[in-house]
Amino acid sequence: MKTEARAMVLEKFNEPLVMRTFPIPRLKEGEVLVKIEAAGVCGSDVHMWEGRDPRIRLPMILGHEGVGEIVEIEGEKRDVYGTLLKCGDKVLWNRGVTCGHCYFCKVKMEPSLCPQRWVYGIHTSCAEPPYLTGNYAEYLLLIGKTDFFKIEPEVDLQVLVPASCSGATAAHAFDLSRMESGDSVLVQGVGPLGIFAVAFAKSFGASQIIAIGGTEERLNICKAFGATLILNRNRMSQEERKQAVLETTHGRGVDAAFEMAGEPAALKECISLTRTGGACVSAGFGEPHGTMELDCFHDIGRKNLRLQGVWVSEVRHTHMALKLMLNRLQDFTRLITHRFPLTQANDAIRIMKTKEAVKAILLPHSAHISSPLAGED
Numbered sequence: 361m362k363t364e365a366r367a368m369v370l371e372k373f374n375e376p377l378v379m380r381t382f383p384i385p386r387l388k389e390g391e392v393l394v395k396i397e398a399a400g401v402c403g404s405d406v407h408m409w410e411g412r413d414p415r416i417r418l419p420m421i422l423g424h425e426g427v428g429e430i431v432e433i434e435g436e437k438r439d440v441y442g443t444l445l446k447c448g449d450k451v452l453w454n455r456g457v458t459c460g461h462c463y464f465c466k467v468k469m470e471p472s473l474c475p476q477r478w479v480y481g482i483h484t485s486c487a488e489p490p491y492l493t494g495n496y497a498e499y500l501l502l503i504g505k506t507d508f509f510k511i512e513p514e515v516d517l518q519v520l521v522p523a524s525c526s527g528a529t530a531a532h533a534f535d536l537s538r539m540e541s542g543d544s545v546l547v548q549g550v551g552p553l554g555i556f557a558v559a560f561a562k563s564f565g566a567s568q569i570i571a572i573g574g575t576e577e578r579l580n581i582c583k584a585f586g587a588t589l590i591l592n593r594n595r596m597s598q599e600e601r602k603q604a605v606l607e608t609t610h611g612r613g614v615d616a617a618f619e620m621a622g623e624p625a626a627l628k629e630c631i632s633l634t635r636t637g638g639a640c641v642s643a644g645f646g647e648p649h650g651t652m653e654l655d656c657f658h659d660i661g662r663k664n665l666r667l668q669g670v671w672v673s674e675v676r677h678t679h680m681a682l683k684l685m686l687n688r689l690q691d692f693t694r695l696i697t698h699r700f701p702l703t704q705a706n707d708a709i710r711i712m713k714t715k716e717a718v719k720a721i722l723l724p725h726s727a728h729i730s731s732p733l734a735g736e737d
């Protein structure tokens with residue numbers, strides 16, 4: 361059995377991650393050791409690396425999205441579907457761990473808001489045992505409270521990486537939107553979060569799905585997922601986009617708008633394109649990113665607007681994202697545009713920062729990746 365694991369560690373903000381080796385700790389009751397098959401590089405990892413996320417403590421192993429194979433279990437453990445887990449099983453797990461006993465967990469049934477909630481690869485430092493607490497590593501130690509989803513062996517596991525973060529957050533947005541079948545939907549922002557929103561809109565039975573984004577490649581992915589109208593904000597003025605949306609919604613605006621961009625201007629545009637009495641759901645802000653001005657009468661009161669914020673996600677949303685992906689696995693393979701070995705984690709962060717990649721993943725047990733897209737420049 362392996363006794364050590366390599367990991368890429370964030371020791372100083374804005375400086376390259378460094379490869380470190382950690383001892384694999386002895387498991388306690390309920391704990392699971394996973395061999396990471398793929399770790400997602402999230403847009404918010406870039407923000408953490410830049411020191412813009414108030415939640416993190418250095419040194420730390422980044423990476424809150426992952427899939428892998430169980431190599432050790434202490435005690436009996438079942439996944440959320442009731443399947444008994446064993447060594448060799450391929451699994452996805454919920455990235456957040458909550459207390460399960462507080463006002464949010466138990467009274468309001470919104471564990472995503474639990475004040476004790478923490479996330480592997482975000483709130484965890486690797487300064488003390490069990491060290492292996494982030495996904496940019498060969499192995500990850502998951503504590504007893506972690507929720508698992510067993511994945512059938514024939515499924516291409518790597519493709520499922522985004523289910524645990526952007527997929528689950530988009531699911532949360534739809535969960536809160538009260539969207540109805542037949543509704544017209546606007547998705548603002550076409551990163552992984554926006555692409556998932558288009559896919560959810562389609563599966564929820566939207567009659568129209570309008571996507572606004574800045575890159576043609578990503579807008580075309582949205583089209584493949586069911587967007588009926590794509591609007592490139594670099595080629596159309598805001599007024600032209602507004603006209604296009606009004607034309608397809610009988611002059612009313614959309615029933616539900618989803619802000620998935622994390623830009624105040626994007627949220628403002630979403631509000632302006634939502635019909636009277638419609639819902640505007642904002643899920644794009646993972647960290648502080650500025651303010652905006654609203655006309656309280658026209659934008660909110662007279663409009664009878666339902667403005668819904670979305671913070672992270674719960675186990676049920678990871679389930680929703682996973683099932684959505686399993687239904688359209690072939691389409692979702694297009695999301696993973698870049699694959700890197702663990703040693704090139706810094707390249708992966710760079711390529712997510714420049715938005716050259718839709719989604720980059722790390723493959724900690726592959727020394728050389730043959731993907732033609734793996735950024736060599």
Ligand SMILES: [Zn+2]
Nearest residue numbers: 402404525526
């Ligand atoms: Zn993420």
Ligand SMILES: [Zn+2]
Nearest residue numbers: 459462465474
């Ligand atoms: Zn709680």
